[in-house]
Amino acid sequence: MTSRLSGRVAWVTGGGRGIGRSIALAMAAEGAAVAVSSRSETELEAVADEIRALGSNALAVRADAMSLDDTLAAAARIESELGGVDILVNNAGGGVPPRTDSGLSREQIDAFAFADNVDLNLFSAYRATRSVLRGMRERRYGRIINIGSGYAKRSGGALPYTAAKHGLVGLTKAMAGEVAGDGISVNCLCPGWTNTQLVDLDAMAATRGTSVPEERARIASENLQNRVLEPDELGPMAVLLASEDASSITGQVISVDGGYKV
16 A cells, blocks of 8 residues: 655654654655754754664755755755655744843843744744745645644743744745645644653743642643643644645644643
8 A cells, every 4th residue: 555655755844853753753654755854963863764764765954944044955955865845844943042142131132032932933934935835836746834832822832932833823824825726735733732852841840839740730731631742643643734635724723732721
């Protein structure tokens, strides 16, 4: 039986660990050749080895998602070594620490922190999408999956992160309309609390004056299933959205979150 993504090339940004790694492996298991990119070369090579062990071609590309030059170079290398990108998973995101340049006022530090975090969590998706969109249009096939957050639809997270993830929903809907006639779909896949390095229970406990078990119980209680999800639970939905089976699904915000704050 032919795998659902046989013959396709996928690019997963932020693919060295967590949700990005799980999605990359899920797509490889369905026959896609997969490129993973991030700033951590050691993590990328480990994921690439896992992809090859599944029988798929893999490419590890060190690239800073906040750099336009790195993004364009990554797209060009992937096309050269694996072929044109059919599936783009914009997974790079997280938090950017405040700048420590000498002479910056508190207001400047705050302004840079907002801009840097929006850059990582929103602009990076726009840059990567634009870097592969022409080829998708020429082939009249493309699947763009933006990885959102539970905070993409409600408040509660850090201000710049929440604003950026809300912006990602807007980017998804607007881009879906722009490319709808080109055989390209654009969707936003939103996880809730998921067991990755971004969920730092030690830091949460320190901030709130609680314990790690108390923090785990607190965040688990925010979804209907009363649990923290595992990254591998995002893979099946990402594979569906990347496949031909999902040709009629576009412009949607889809949650895999255990029923987070419904």
